[in-house]
Structure formats: structure tokens, C-alpha cells
Amino acid sequence: MQTASATTAAPALKAEARDFNFFYGDVQALKKINMPIHDKKVTALIGPSGCGKSTYLRSFNRMHDLYPGNRYEGEIRFYPDNTNLLSPDVDPIEVRMRVGMVFQKPNPFPKSIFENVAYGLRVRGEKNRRALDDKVEAALKGAAIWDEVKDRLQDLATNLSGGQQQRLCIARALATDPELLLFDEPTSALDPIATGAIEELVHELKQRVTILIVTHNMQQAARVSDYTAYMYLGEMIEFGKTDDIFIKPQDKRTEDYITGRMG
Amino acid sequence: MNSCAMTAPPAPDAPVVSNRLAKNAMRHASERVIEALLFAAAAVSVLTTVGIVYVLVSESIQFFQSVGLVEFLTDTQWTPLFDDAHFGIMVLISGTLVSSAVALAVAIPMGTVIAIYLSEFANPKVRELAKPILELLGGIPTIVFGYFALLIVTPLLQKIFPELPGFSLLSAGLVMGIMIVPYVASLSEDAMRAVPMSLREGSYAMGGTRLHTALHVVVPAAFSGLAASYILGISRAVGETMILAVAAGMQPNLTWNPMEPAATITSYIVQVALGDLPHGSIGYQTIFAAGLTLLLITLLFNILGQWLRRKFRENY
Numbered sequence A: 001m002q003t004a005s006a007t008t009a010a011p012a013l014k015a016e017a018r019d020f021n022f023f024y025g026d027v028q029a030l031k032k033i034n035m036p037i038h039d040k041k042v043t044a045l046i047g048p049s050g051c052g053k054s055t056y057l058r059s060f061n062r063m064h065d066l067y068p069g070n071r072y073e074g075e076i077r078f079y080p081d082n083t084n085l086l087s088p089d090v091d092p093i094e095v096r097m098r099v100g101m102v103f104q105k106p107n108p109f110p111k112s113i114f115e116n117v118a119y120g121l122r123v124r125g126e127k128n129r130r131a132l133d134d135k136v137e138a139a140l141k142g143a144a145i146w147d148e149v150k151d152r153l154q155d156l157a158t159n160l161s162g163g164q165q166q167r168l169c170i171a172r173a174l175a176t177d178p179e180l181l182l183f184d185e186p187t188s189a190l191d192p193i194a195t196g197a198i199e200e201l202v203h204e205l206k207q208r209v210t211i212l213i214v215t216h217n218m219q220q221a222a223r224v225s226d227y228t229a230y231m232y233l234g235e236m237i238e239f240g241k242t243d244d245i246f247i248k249p250q251d252k253r254t255e256d257y258i259t260g261r262m263g
Numbered sequence B: 001m002n003s004c005a006m007t008a009p010p011a012p013d014a015p016v017v018s019n020r021l022a023k024n025a026m027r028h029a030s031e032r033v034i035e036a037l038l039f040a041a042a043a044v045s046v047l048t049t050v051g052i053v054y055v056l057v058s059e060s061i062q063f064f065q066s067v068g069l070v071e072f073l074t075d076t077q078w079t080p081l082f083d084d085a086h087f088g089i090m091v092l093i094s095g096t097l098v099s100s101a102v103a104l105a106v107a108i109p110m111g112t113v114i115a116i117y118l119s120e121f122a123n124p125k126v127r128e129l130a131k132p133i134l135e136l137l138g139g140i141p142t143i144v145f146g147y148f149a150l151l152i153v154t155p156l157l158q159k160i161f162p163e164l165p166g167f168s169l170l171s172a173g174l175v176m177g178i179m180i181v182p183y184v185a186s187l188s189e190d191a192m193r194a195v196p197m198s199l200r201e202g203s204y205a206m207g208g209t210r211l212h213t214a215l216h217v218v219v220p221a222a223f224s225g226l227a228a229s230y231i232l233g234i235s236r237a238v239g240e241t242m243i244l245a246v247a248a249g250m251q252p253n254l255t256w257n258p259m260e261p262a263a264t265i266t267s268y269i270v271q272v273a274l275g276d277l278p279h280g281s282i283g284y285q286t287i288f289a290a291g292l293t294l295l296l297i298t299l300l301f302n303i304l305g306q307w308l309r310r311k312f313r314e315n316y
Helices: A002-009 A053-059 A092-098 A113-123 A129-142 A162-174 A192-205 A218-224 A242-247 A252-258 B002-006 B013-066 B069-074 B090-121 B124-137 B142-160 B169-193 B197-205 B210-221 B223-239 B242-247 B265-274 B282-312
Strands: A013-024 A027-038 A042-046 A070-078 A099-102 A180-184 A210-214 A227-232 A235-241
Touching: A013 A053, A027 A053, A027 A210, A042 A053, A042 A218, A053 A180, A053 A210, A092 A099, A099 A162, A113 A129, A113 A162, A113 B210, A129 A162, A162 A192, A162 B197, A192 A210, A192 A218, A218 A242, A227 A242, A227 A252, A235 A242, A235 A252, A242 A252, B013 B282, B090 B124, B090 B169, B090 B210, B090 B223, B090 B265, B090 B282, B124 B169, B142 B169, B142 B242, B169 B223, B169 B242, B197 B210, B210 B223, B223 B282, B242 B265, B265 B282
Parallel strands: A027 A235, A042 A210, A042 A227, A099 A180, A180 A210
Antiparallel strands: A013 A027, A013 A070, A227 A235
């Protein structure tokens, strides 16, 4: 029901999970998930640890393909071309070219700042030095870290502070102009000030890219997201506009979690 | 005694405290003993090294009293046992370096490629099966490799190069390379597997293929470990004896051509040590001078390796 009302409020969809099941070997980690992802909006996934929110997030760029024994069932439709991201016919590399990801722990490559941001461009075969320079600069500006690193682009990225590393990872993901950006608890390893910077960045980024963010910090979900989904034990319990979910949750379990009685 | 009796109230506590102290002292003593044992174990290896260096240096000093350093380094002949004795160590160094270069030209590329395959491409079952077998190759006695080189590889090579002599640095070097492959592969694979999965995921998430990830993220991140494995390979090659003694011929021959037979430092030492040289003779002392040279060469490569590791250390 909530799904239907949300869809009418914001018609443009970027992606949509349809009867999506996921298995780690024989263990079913996600159960019949149906959920829209609205274009150029921030959608937050909340829920207690182990509820499957990260598993769900990592399905959008087929990260599970890296490990043996994982299995998808159902569909994640990707718009505007209406591709099923999970189809075996769809090359996971093509998916990852369109869906960027920022991880829980900043994971810059042990390379220079410049090479980190240029990485995705080089993967795509970009060799023109001017184009690389321009795109790296634009991405670093987009991730609000340009002013801090513009004079030391050749320094090792791993020497940056944790918050800077995470913004660098966002720049790295932005450099290739993804259509959907996945954030897997991007601030859980950061201090409050760095967290604030990332949240502000997420808010700005939704002008140009659709964002799906996993967080176990409900204040964060309330601050940054337009839509929120509450997951529990591999199921999508409730999805709706963030204000609705936090002010008048329909499901008892959502209410318990949000009010701190559970989780 | 008297004071003990006088201070009656604290008396019940006193034995408890002293007991505890006694236990502490016991523990302290046993810790001491363990520490001494551990120190002794560590000291044995250090003292052995010191002893080896001492013997090499002291015998070499006597050698250099009769042969000048310049002659030692510049003479183009090595005939210490002839009446017309020459002591040009470059003759042996050239054989050592050429055979090692051939071996490393095989071992480093092959070992690295195998390590990349096992660490980044092979499925876990293949890896679990292949790695022990590969390591088994490292356990084959080198004398077996030596005869393998002499009796199988040399005849095969002679089909390609008919002019190849029965003993050659090429054949010995190739087989030596095969012998070193497991060391390089195994250590390189360990280094690459130690690269955290989060870095690989970062690369895959950017649309990187397995090959791109392996070459542009995993190999650079593991480079200090790879360098260490290469240095170990070099040390093995420079110090390898039996394969060269069997398959490379033992004629002292100043050559940079792998198609020729030649003696190396190690094969010379084997050859001379097998004979009955009188203690203290110049021939006897050449063993130590050659040994010292070998030690310095390996030391040089080790220092180079340390420098490489520090220069390319990528912390993740």
C-alpha cells in the first residue's frame, strides 16, 4: 500500500525489485522483496544487523557474483532501459559500469589520489590525459574534497584521513558518472564531523544521481533520505516516504525498531 | 620474632602476602628461565652467522696476502691449482650470474603468473590441489634436477640448438629456474592473498575485470611481498650448487654466453672441496675467498631487496 502511494507521488523510477529472493548457498537471505527506487532521490535501507540490507544493496551491482554459491531469484529492473540487472545474460561488469558503490570502510587503492579517481576511467579505456584531468577534477569537486587535495594529487591516497578517504572513494565512484550510487554504511567508520560532511554530500549528490544508502543510524536515515525501507530478517517490512515511516509507521515492527524498543 | 608477636592483628594477613610474593618470585624465576632459553635459541643462529663470516674473512685475509685484490677482480683466468696460477674471480662470477639470470628469466615470470592464477583466478578447489603439488616440486633434491638437466633437458635443447655442448649454463639455468618457480609462486601467492578483499571489491565495483583488478590493484598492493619472493629466488639461484655441478660443466670459463659450459662459484667450491687439498695451501684458501664473494653477492641482493621493499611498500 505504501509502495503504491509513494509511486504515484514520484512517478520516475530508477530501479525496482520484483519478487527478489537471494540465497547464500542454501540459506535464503532475502525473501520476496518488492521495492521501487525513485530517480534522483535518496532511499535509505534501515533495519537491525543481519536483516539483509547490505545483501540487498550489494545485489544492485552484482557484488555477490564474486563469491561462489550465491544465487539470485526474481528481478531488479533498471530504468529507463528496463534491464533486469540480475539476468544471467547481463554482464555484471556492464552493471557495475552504471552502478557505483561506496563501501563501509574507506578502501582507496594504494595509489596516488589522482590514480584512485582515474581508476574507473582507465578501466573504461580513457587514455586522453586532458579528459582524465578534467574528469578527475570534476569528480573531486563533486565529492567536496578538491580544495583539500588539489595541491597533492600525486600523494598516496592511503595517507589521507578516514573522512577524506571516504570522500575520495565517493569521488572515485562519481568519476564515471554512475546512474545509481550505492552507499553501504558509508559513515560507520567515521567521526561525527566527517559523517556530517558525507551526509551533506549525499544531499547534494541527489541532484545528479540516484542514491541507495544502507545505514544503521536512524537519525542519518531521517536526515538524508527521501524514502526509507525497513527490513527485518530478510524481508521488506515497510517502505515509504521517510517522513511517513518515521512519524507514522504502519507496521508494528517498524514502529518498535524506530522507537528503539527493538534492534 | 618479638615484633611479630607484638603486632598480632596484621599477623593473619602476613603469610598471605608473603605467599603471594613467593608465587610471584617463582613465576618470575620461570619467566627468566624461559627467556634465557629463547635467547639462547636466537643466539645460536646469530652466532652461527657470525662464525661463518669469521671463518670466511680470516681465511680470505690469508688468501689476499698472497693474491692482490686487483688481480683477484680483474684477471680473466681462474686456474688456482695450475703451476701458472691465476685467480680471476670474475670467471666464476660470470658463470654464477649467467646461470642465475637464465634461472630467474624462467622463475620470476612463471612464478608470478602462477601466483596470479592461483590467487585471483583459480577456484578454491584447484588452488587447494595445485599449491601442495607445486610446493612438492620445491622438495625434490637438487641432484635429481641436475641429472634431469643433463640427461633430458640438454638433449632436448640440442635438438633446437645443435651446436649446444653437453654441458651448458643454459640447460642448468633453465632447470634451476624450474626448481625456483615453486618458491616464487608460493610466496607471491601468499603476498597477493594477503591483499584485503575490500580492495578487490573496490576495483570490481568500478567495473574492473578480474585481469585488470589483478594487474592494477592486487599486484601493486602486494609488490613488497613479490619483491621479497624474487629476492629469495635470486638467493636460491646464486647459491644453487648441484644442478650446476652436474649439468653446467666445471671448466672455469669467463663467458657471458649461456650456450657455453662454465664453472660457478658454488660448483668450483664443490669441485675443489672434493679433492684433497692440503690445509693452508693457496688452493684451500681460494675456497674461502670464493665463498666470501658469494656471501657478498647474496648480501648485495638482499640489501637491494630491502630497498625495493621499502620503496614500493604500499600500505593498505
